[in-house]
Amino acid sequence: MNHFRAAAHSPAVTSRIGAALGVTFLLCFLTGLLSHLIQHPPGWFTWPSRPVQLYRITQGVHVISGIASIPLLLAKLWTVYPKLFERPAVRSIPHALERLSILVLSGAAFFEVTTGLLNVAQNYPWDFYFPSLHYAVAWIAIGSVVVHVAVKLPIIRGPKEPEKPEKPSPGLSRRGFLRSTWLVTGVAVVATAGATVPWLRHVSGLSWRTDKGTQGVPVNRTAAAAGVLEIPPGWRLEIATTAGTRSFSLTDLVALPQTTAELPIACVEGWSQSAVWTGVAFPDLLRAAGAEPGSDVRVLSLERNGLYATSELPGTHTADPLTLLALQLNGEVLAPDHGYPCRVIAPNRPGVLQTKWVRRLEVR
Numbered sequence: 244m245n246h247f248r249a250a251a252h253s254p255a256v257t258s259r260i261g262a263a264l265g266v267t268f269l270l271c272f273l274t275g276l277l278s279h280l281i282q283h284p285p286g287w288f289t290w291p292s293r294p295v296q297l298y299r300i301t302q303g304v305h306v307i308s309g310i311a312s313i314p315l316l317l318a319k320l321w322t323v324y325p326k327l328f329e330r331p332a333v334r335s336i337p338h339a340l341e342r343l344s345i346l347v348l349s350g351a352a353f354f355e356v357t358t359g360l361l362n363v364a365q366n367y368p369w370d371f372y373f374p375s376l377h378y379a380v381a382w383i384a385i386g387s388v389v390v391h392v393a394v395k396l397p398i399i400r401g402p403k404e405p406e407k408p409e410k411p412s413p414g415l416s417r418r419g420f421l422r423s424t425w426l427v428t429g430v431a432v433v434a435t436a437g438a439t440v441p442w443l444r445h446v447s448g449l450s451w452r453t454d455k456g457t458q459g460v461p462v463n464r465t466a467a468a469a470g471v472l473e474i475p476p477g478w479r480l481e482i483a484t485t486a487g488t489r490s491f492s493l494t495d496l497v498a499l500p501q502t503t504a505e506l507p508i509a510c511v512e513g514w515s516q517s518a519v520w521t522g523v524a525f526p527d528l529l530r531a532a533g534a535e536p537g538s539d540v541r542v543l544s545l546e547r548n549g550l551y552a553t554s555e556l557p558g559t560h561t562a563d564p565l566t567l568l569a570l571q572l573n574g575e576v577l578a579p580d581h582g583y584p585c586r587v588i589a590p591n592r593p594g595v596l597q598t599k600w601v602r603r604l605e606v607r
């Protein structure tokens with residue numbers, strides 16, 4: 244028998260890798276759930292506007308733990324795959340259920356890591372479809388993890404069977420297999436983490452879309468792609484309140500008190516980047532429009548039918564003096580790709596909600 248396989252197919256190796264995978268999966272699930280709640284908040288959920296960098300960190304953890312799961316998942320399957328060919332295929336009903344749960348678990352896990360990875364690499368290749376499916380399958384994956392752990396609990400917690408001593412062999416040892424697994428996982432993490440961890444940036448060969456792009460910030464959806472290269476002549480920002488609608492030209496907005504702050508864009512795809520933004524703080528803007536800071540605001544853009552053409556800015560954010568309707572980026576007037584004439588930049592908020600090319604605010 245091949246030494247490499249002999250080393251890998253030991254219950255001790257399987258459960259060590261399983262434990263690591265359990266940790267990365269759980270982190271990935273919880274941070275993903277959080278991101279989903281922030282983007283589709285149910286009534287009981289509020290997300291604070293501080294700390295400024297919090298979402299950047301949780302979403303970084305989501306992407307990094309997802310990437311770490313890939314080599315762990317492959318190694319884990321490698322350690323158990325001879326079992327897939329066991330005969331008889333079904334010994335009893337619990338045995339059949341266990342096998343079925345492993346099938347569902349690996350299928351769901353592979354679906355999650357591949358769709359996640361493609362999303363990170365390609366920037367929403369599937370439009371609306373991806374997030375809802377990725378979210379739904381996450382529940383299937385975590386559910387089957389729970390079943391799998393419950394089934395294996397007697398083995399995990401039971402008295403340790405003495406491992407058969409390994410015959411010295413010229414191939415890879417159990418320890419060697421484990422070490423290679425940790426090494427590959429570490430390399431995968433370091434190679435991608437630079438997208439969100441600034442000091443890792445120069446070692447991350449594979450980190451994507453950072454420091455590139457107009458005005459030093461990556462561009463997610465370009466003005467051309469969104470169909471908003473031409474700003475309608477006589478553009479004015481409309482602010483609709485219960486008392487009526489007021490409108491502001493760009494000159495009016497520049498004449499309001501200006502706030503400058505360093506704030507990150509933290510894309511759900513995992514890249515994040517800080518920049519210096521200048522514009523009108525929402526509390527000032529709402530007061531100028533005759534509305535209360537702390538009101539919920541619906542943001543509408545010039546984009547006609549993009550997925551992220553509109554967003555909801557909750558009261559926790561409109562009360563925060565760091566939530567900006569930005570007019571400038573890194574000391575220059577916003578480039579069309581970054582949302583000219585004005586865009587939302589709020590602390591601790593997912594990138595998809597930092598709406599560009601704002602046309603109208605509806606105060607509730």
Ligand SMILES: Nc1nc2c(c(=O)[nH]1)N[C@H]1C(S)=C(S)[C@@H](COP(=O)(O)O)O[C@H]1N2
Nearest residue numbers: 461462463464510551581594595597598599
């Ligand atoms: N109107 C509009 N605003 C948008 C988007 C969009 O598609 N349409 N994309 C969002 C996403 S996903 C991100 S990550 C940020 C990126 O901002 P940037 O392109 O200025 O870096 O803009 C957000 N604002």
Ligand SMILES: [Mo]
Nearest residue numbers: 510511594595
């Ligand atoms: Mo994004």
